[in-house]
Each structure stands twice: as C-alpha cells, then as structure tokens.
Amino acid sequence: MILAFLAVVIGLTLLFWSADHFVEGSASLARHFGIPSLLIGMVIVGFGTSAPEMVVSTVAALQGNTGIALGNAYGSNIANIALILGLTAIISPVAVHSRVLRKELPILTAVTVMAALQAWDGKITRLEAVELLTVFGVIMAWSIWEGMQRSPDALGTETEKELLAHPMPVRRALFSLVAGLVLLVVSSRILVWGAVQIARGFGISDLVIGLTIVALGTSLPELASSITAVRKGEHEIALGNVLGSNLFNTLAVVGIAGTINHIGFGPEVFYRDMFFMAALTISLFIIGYGFRGPGRINRFEGALFLACYMGYIFFLANSVLHP
Secondary structure (H helix, E strand, O other): OHHHHHHHHHHHHHHHHHHHHHHHHHHHHHHHOOOOHHHHHHHHHHHHHHHHHHHHHHHHHHOOOHHHHHHHHHHHHHHHHHHHHHHHHHHOOEEOOHHHHHHHHHHHHHHHHHHHHHHOOOEEOHHHHHHHHHHHHHHHHHHHHHHHHOOOOHHHHHHHHHHHHOOOOHHHHHHHHHHHHHHHHHHHHHHHHHHHHHHHHHOOOHHHHHHHHHHHHHOHHHHHHHHHHHHOOOHHHHHHHHHHHHHHHHHHHHHHHHHHOOEEOOOHHHHHHHHHHHHHHHHHHHHHHOOOOOOEEOHHHHHHHHHHHHHHHHHHHHHHHOO
16 A cells, blocks of 8 residues: 555656646757747646546546546646645736636636536546547637737736747757656556555545646646746736636547547536535636636635635535445
8 A cells, every 4th residue: 555655646746747747858959940839828737737536536547547638637627726726816816807718718617517518427428538539629829819909918828938948959849748747657657556545445436636736736837837827927928827727628628538538427426526526616706707806816716725625525424424
C-alpha cells in the first residue's frame, strides 16, 4: 500500500511538471511556425492545462478503469469551480465580464445539461461519446473563428508577452514538447496504477478515487495558472481558464474515454456528482450578474465555494466509511 501511495505522489508530481513543459514546448514551437498568439493561447495553452485530465482518463479507459476516467473528468470540473475559483477569489476578487455571461457560461451550462441527459440512464455509450466530441469540435472551431475576427484580447496579449519574455530555440522547444508528452503518458500510468491499488486496498470504488485524489491532482495546472493570472490582474484569463477546462473535461475528456471503452456507473453519479457540478455552474451565473454592482466573485463568495468543496469531499469520505 505504501508503494501505491508513493506511485500517486510521484505520478502527480511528474504529471504537473510534464504538462508545464509540454505547454511551453508546444507554444514556443507554434510561435516559430508563425501561428498567431491568440490561437496559441486558445488551443495549445488551453489544451495543455487540461492535458493531465485527458491523458489520465485515456489511460484509465484503456485499462478498463472507467470509474477513474469519469470521476477524474467530473471531479476536476467540481474542483475547478469550487476549489480553484474559490482560492483564486480569496487571493483577489475575480471580475466577471459581460462576455462571459453572454457566451462562456451559457455554453458551459448547455453542455452540462447535455452531459446530465446522457448520465441519466447510468451509462455513456460510444455513440454518446462521439456526440460529445462532435460538439466539442464545433465549439472549438467557432471559438477560433470568432477569436480571429476580433481585435487582440487579454489572452492573446498575455500569450504574446509570455512568448517574448521566455524565447526558446526550436530544438529545445521540440525536446520540451516530446519529453513533456512522453512523461505525461508515463506519469499517468503510474498515477492510475497507484489509484487503482489504493481503491482496491481500502475497498473504495474507482469512481470515488477519480473524483478525489486523481481529480485534485490533475487540476493542479489550472490552479497554478489561475492564481498566477489573477495576481497579475488578468481576471478574464483566470475565469476563462476554469470555464474552458470544464468544457474540455465534459466534452473531450469524457468523449475520448467513452470512445475507447463503454462507461457504466451507478445512479449516484447523476444524483450526487452531476447535480453538484450543475449547481456550481448555475451559481456562477447568479454571482456573475452582480445585482448590486459589477459582477465579480468576492472573497466571501470564494470562501463559500471553498466550503462547498470541502463539504463535498467530506460527503464522499462519509459515504465510503458508511456505505
């Protein structure tokens, strides 16, 4: 059992390091090939922060551990809003721009409803997984097209500044990309193995391990980038990072895992996890409209999000101890 816990710690550490190098190498290489900064920020950096969830869930699905695959995706969504946005808002209140209320949040809400409808019958078939990936492709294509039509925004500007501040030769960028990708896969296999061993050793379901330990670990890149962004005053990037990650997890991560292996689960996923995830998403709407002034997530609301996450983890732990 000690070896399993060690595998989880090593896997999470390598996962965080490899994701960071994968993003740096990919972004620098894209820059050398003349790809616009906005596209680098939206596609490469956006995908990179969710790469741990994608690779871990893919590896888990390939090994038949679909509970970890699904729990990782939905647990990361819950952690992104309740834990990451909560901590970020406590450090510095996060402004919610009107564009987020008009576009990102409605899309995320619609996608969450779609996922809930699929989860209603306790399974995600390969056809439903393909539907998720198709919707993801459409949203990404539309977002990229719309982004290219607009004047430079905060994400494109920040990406441009980062690339200019930390230039990287082509060979080093290529090495960083390849090394990061290889270590992503290796660390994911180590993490999944350790998580499965812990689950079996304590008689805990793969799903609960995925919702807690694995999801928390794979959300570390989002936590780091959101805190960094908000400390720089880049509130739009901090919030967009979380919302984009949740879209990616719900559509791409679950979609990829579902095409690899049929995902079956108990009713608690719908009534407990999906309900909580939807409630958090809707709460962002309520807070974001800012009925008493400009919409923002203040420190009190951030603390409330954090308390909700702690309560959710406590509820999961209690369900394990008293099934």
